[in-house]
Amino acid sequence: MDRPIRVIVAKPGLDGHDRGAKVVARALRDAGMEVIYTGLRQTPEQIVETAIQEDADCVAMSILSGAHNHLFPKVVRLLKEKGADDILVVGGGVIPEDDIPGLIEAGIAAIFTPGTPTSVTIDFIKSNIKRS
């Protein structure tokens, strides 16, 4: 691997709870990854555009507002449409257990719920990015 893993940490939708996203972003950076944090209120289109422009290996999204079933799959779908489905997509936030199978089915590789140590997220990204 000739360059560090590059991750887009994104807040899709209107939710302003960004403590988790920022803590994760910092932990990924401390683990040696390159992290681009988008800030709040990103549309799925904006996130996908950033991910492609930045040649990201992973998009990590956080939602605490309950809009995850709508917004997470949309990002995966748009990435696919742009031929960028080699980018790993993970999500986190207040996500009810019931919703997780559907999200995985939709192509989100993992969902990290409250209480997940950042080391778990870091290890998952390291071992699952698709770039050769």
Added chain:
Amino acid sequence: MFDKEKVTQIKEAADNWENTVIAKTLAKAPEKKPEFKNSSDITVKRVYTPADVAELDYERDLSFPGEYPYTRGVQPTMYRGKSWTMRQYAGFATAEESNKRYKYLLEQGQTGLSVAFDLPTQIGYDSDHPLSEGEVGKVGVAIDSLKDMEILFDGIPLDKVSTSMTINAPASVLLAMYIAVAEKQGITPDKLSGTIQNDILKEYIARGTYIFPVEPSMRLITNIFEYCSSNVPKWNTISISGYHIREAGSSAAQEVAFTLADGIAYVEAAIKTGLDVDDFAPRLSFFFNAHNDLFEEVAKFRAARRLWAKIMKDRFKAKSPKSWMLRFHTQTGGSTLTAQQPDNNIVRVAIQTLAAVLGGTQSLHTNSKDEALALPTEDSVRIALRTQQIVDNESGVTETIDPLAGSYYVESLTTQIEDKAVEYIRKIDELGGAARAIERGYVQQEIQDSAYRYQMEIESGERVIVGMNKFKVSEEAPKGLLKVDPIVGELQVKKLAELRASRENAKVEAALEALRKAAQSEENLMPYIIEAVRTYGTLGEICGVLREVFGEYQQTVIL
């Protein structure tokens, strides 16, 4: 509070005790940690003695309840006279559903309403706006027009309840709707009591539902101060909030510091527009968090009251005692709840309730045990409300006022938290005030550093969270969580289409045009917003006009 000579003797005795008894004990069995620290980065001593509060002057620093500097509480009889207002924050899906939940809560003995709005409403978008997709009715009730507001408060007499609305950037619009609903119930604005959050600075810092840039936002806020002081005199025009600052990860001392710094910015802005401080300051209210470190939290509330009283009296020369009083609402700490073993959260909330009550809160929302998982169910909200009722009716802590006063530890902590807050406020003043400090990212950086440190303490195991990083069990996924039906979005969009087809659109347009002109001038916008609301102009249309005139805030992204 103590004789000087006596204090010297106690100090010597304490040193002696440390050097002999403690030294011997530690040699045999060390303590659990080399240093004990609280969230505010204050070292907690092994034991506190009169020597730790030797500087305290009872009349100057504590005084009596209802007396300056209000360390012991803002009312002379506190809970002996009247319990705090039990006010559960609620709202989801449609106005009809939320109306049902409010009536349920009132039947259960709740004494005030607290309205949660969905994110599109909080950010000034109608339910049919593209950015509202997926968010309608999720974290609160969707309100697009006066019509929804009429349904929300149907059968609830607005002169009998006090209503708190968590609304910030579009606070003027929701307040206008509330006034208009009251009108329809035959109630004049002077009879209305309640609170709008209306605190934009903490939205920039921590909560994220901003719309407009700083200056026009501050103008809207001062317009509300001015309008309410003559028309809605019992309304709390702002709830200056540390809650979300704490949720974002700040320490208790930072919570006090950044909240009061925001308060200073609002007072300065209002004075700058020519308002007299005593005309609006009595209607300022505050909103704090309650976390698990009981004594630190109690000290925090007491320190905030004392410091605000001094700021209002000394810095702003307010003359009315009502301007000096820091009245506050408390919510228990959402970020302290765990998704693991959610029943444990009931215990956390009980401790936090105790902290708020021992700290002298005016009203309280207790979180429900399932809030790290989803919106709370009716059952879990009832337990949360019962927790307050048990503390109020059974624990005995309400019988005497400020029972922790005089504790060497609590008094010492109170002073230390106040000192730390003063130091932060000085730094913020140097940066040019709260608004500037936020634009530069200073406040956000301070909070994020604390949040990150906290997370690392949990991950290293240094900080124990029961059920999460210690005392774990394997659990099944919880059942029966509340789910908002995705159909809500469609329903709301349909209602909007019907509204736009049935109202007198020429009247709406004229009202919006008048608002636009007023926004471009220096006029107070409240009367124009009320007029636009009466014509059934929507929240999105009204905020849309203001967006065009004022532009939008660009977030300072700090990592």
